Amino acid sequence: MKFWQKKRVFLDYASTTPIDRSVLDVMKKHEATFANPSALYTEALLAKDLLKQSREKIADILHCQKEEVVFTSGGTESNNLAIMGVFEAHKKDGFVPHFI
Numbered sequence: 001m002k003f004w005q006k007k008r009v010f011l012d013y014a015s016t017t018p019i020d021r022s023v024l025d026v027m028k029k030h031e032a033t034f035a036n037p038s039a040l041y042t043e044a045l046l047a048k049d050l051l052k053q054s055r056e057k058i059a060d061i062l063h064c065q066k067e068e069v070v071f072t073s074g075g076t077e078s079n080n081l082a083i084m085g086v087f088e089a090h091k092k093d094g095f096v097p098h099f100i
Contacts, residue, residue: 010018019027030050035041037048051071059066072078083099090097 033043033047033050035043035047037044037051055066055069055071058069062069070081072081087097087099
């Protein structure tokens, strides 16, 4: 067997990450639900309910409170949320951390 025929291992998850098949199946099931979950029209209320169900399932899997589950639009927003969370937690203790 030639080296290029061997199974490859993808290590560049900084650029993209494959979607787990079970997650993709759920996404496909609800891809037609495209609405602002903060609005009051019928499709929006359905989207809000699906968002609530998703938050509850994730909280159950992670053994946390559903209020602790926050959805973000991507990596940068997630990183900033985590960094600011650390900042705010330490600020309450009277210590103001310095981030570079």
